Amino acid sequence: MEADEAHLIGPAASAESYLRIDTLLRVAERAGAEAVHPGYGFLAERAPFSKAVRDAGLTFVGPTPETIAAMGDKTEARQRMQAAGVPIVPGLTEAVEDPEEAMVHAEDIGYPVLLKAAAGGGGKGMRVVATPEDLPGAFEGARREALAAFGDGSVYLERYLDRPRHVEIQVLGDQHGRVVHLGERECSIQRRHQKLVEEAPSPVLSPEEREAMGQAAVRAAEAVDYEGAGTVEFLYQDGEFFFLEMNTRLQVEHPVTELVTGLDLVAWQLRVASGEPLDFAQDDVRLEGHAIECRITSEDAFQGFLPSTGTVRRLDLPSGPGVRWDGGIQEGFDVSLHYDPLLGKLITYAPTRAEAIRRMGRALDELVVVGLETCTAFHARVMDEPDFQAGDLTIRYLEEHPDLADGDADAEVRAAAVTAALLEEAHRQRHQAPRIASGGGGAAPGTMSPWRRSGWPWRAS
Numbered sequence: 001m002e003a004d005e006a007h008l009i010g011p012a013a014s015a016e017s018y019l020r021i022d023t024l025l026r027v028a029e030r031a032g033a034e035a036v037h038p039g040y041g042f043l044a045e046r047a048p049f050s051k052a053v054r055d056a057g058l059t060f061v062g063p064t065p066e067t068i069a070a071m072g073d074k075t076e077a078r079q080r081m082q083a084a085g086v087p088i089v090p091g092l093t094e095a096v097e098d099p100e101e102a103m104v105h106a107e108d109i110g111y112p113v114l115l116k117a118a119a120g121g122g123g124k125g126m127r128v129v130a131t132p133e134d135l136p137g138a139f140e141g142a143r144r145e146a147l148a149a150f151g152d153g154s155v156y157l158e159r160y161l162d163r164p165r166h167v168e169i170q171v172l173g174d175q176h177g178r179v180v181h182l183g184e185r186e187c188s189i190q191r192r193h194q195k196l197v198e199e200a201p202s203p204v205l206s207p208e209e210r211e212a213m214g215q216a217a218v219r220a221a222e223a224v225d226y227e228g229a230g231t232v233e234f235l236y237q238d239g240e241f242f243f244l245e246m247n248t249r250l251q252v253e254h255p256v257t258e259l260v261t262g263l264d265l266v267a268w269q270l271r272v273a274s275g276e277p278l279d280f281a282q283d284d285v286r287l288e289g290h291a292i293e294c295r296i297t298s299e300d301a302f303q304g305f306l307p308s309t310g311t312v313r314r315l316d317l318p319s320g321p322g323v324r325w326d327g328g329i330q331e332g333f334d335v336s337l338h339y340d341p342l343l344g345k346l347i348t349y350a351p352t353r354a355e356a357i358r359r360m361g362r363a364l365d366e367l368v369v370v371g372l373e374t375c376t377a378f379h380a381r382v383m384d385e386p387d388f389q390a391g392d393l394t395i396r397y398l399e400e401h402p403d404l405a406d407g408d409a410d411a412e413v414r415a416a417a418v419t420a421a422l423l424e425e426a427h428r429q430r431h432q433a434p435r436i437a438s439g440g441g442g443a444a445p446g447t448m449s450p451w452r453r454s455g456w457p458w459r460a461s
């Protein structure tokens with residue numbers, strides 16, 4: 001909403017618009033753009049896009065295509081990290097060709113092992129293998145899923161960490177060889193690889209661990225000549241940390257780092273992209289206070305995170321000291337199934353973690369979105385939950401606190417059925433009858449969850 005200009009890039013379906021490199025470059029040309037900022041979805045981590053922008057004579061606000069490609073291949077990334085002295089999860093740095101070879105390596109690594117797709121992250125193609133008997137079947141399954149998801153069935157294996165925390169380090173590199181780290185973010189609270197709550201600093205790291213993880217992240221970034229803002233992801237378990245992967249883009253959760261460092265990361269992305277050197281060194285970076293982010297999505301967390309669509313009829317945003325809303329919706333906005341369900345991020349900042357949690361609880365209570373379901377009330381439950389308040393977190397937090405999402409098996413099945421129906425309805429509307437003009441009386445048919453909780457529409461109970 002802050003843009004000076006808006007340019008049509010095509011139909012709502014992202015495959016026909018946001019993912020069309022030729023269209024995007026044509027619009028950039030027509031708009032007289034000097035640079036392209038890829039954001040954090042769609043083509044942000046696609047080397048061909050970064051290359052196409054550079055070949056068109058424009059500045060890509062992010063790393064070079066070579067850097068993106070190096071970190072996109074998970075086995076190559078592991079090789080480079082190992083060479084750079086960055087701890088990796090014990091396991092292979094090459095793909096395995098067949099189940100027999102995998103069996104031999106699994107014996108060396110020790111069960112349980114994890115099979116992973118070499119060509120991509122995000123959990124696709126992952127298989128936990130507890131015994132040798134399970135390996136052949138899991139290997140074929142992982143290979144098939146990796147091929148379907150990434151067009152490349154290469155898989156490798158490493159030791160499986162059963163209760164890790166997900167801690168990531170923000171790095172910033174300029175075009176003159178300087179890389180600094182800006183502290184860590186704890187991202188353990190997630191559902192199906194979608195982060196829900198992030199915070200900085202992590203409640204678990206000691207100053208020594210922060211220093212060691214930060215230096216490892218800087219070595220990782222230097223190993224791929226990193227330019228711009230990037231994130232080095234680690235798994236942390238039993239006082240050890242291991243490189244997981246590197247995100248060659250700005251992340252949704254960057255505001256928590258901005259708040260504890262006092263730095264404007266997007267401004268630094270643009271300054272670095274224009275060739276400006278960093279005007280501070282590692283010793284100048286100071287972490288102060290605590291920041292927490294809750295991702296507010298158009299999902300009914302109490303119905304298996306059922307996607308919800310509709311028109312934002314009312315939007316009351318919280319405010320006050322240490323409260324920041326980083327969002328993309330306004331009243332009258334139509335929320336559809338075309339895009340990611342993220343409506344905005346609510347971030348709170350305070351001198352201590354306990355105060356930041358209290359502030360978040362109050363801000364969540366002040367946030368009102370009328371017209372569709374959101375996961376706001378779920379986040380309020382997390383802020384009140386004792387293990388969260390104690391900082392006792394792992395990536396299994398949600399499965400170990402099922403009461404927070406009130407989810408049950410039936411709800412998951414219902415959620416899948418309704419999602420299919422909504423997608424079908426969206427497809428029909430797009431390809432047949434003209435769009436029903438939004439606004440006016442109640443929500444358009446098919447946009448209200450039939451399992452809506454009582455108490456709607458004034459606020460989700």
Ligand code: MV4
Nearest residue numbers: 089114121122123158159160161166190193395
């Ligand atoms: C792991 C792991 C446990 N052990 N690797 C998930 C997708 C990709 N980012 C890597 N992931 C994991 N790799 C080993 N050796 C557990 C996960 C994992 C995970 C990691 C971070 C955040 C959320 C996660 C959710 C499920 C599994």
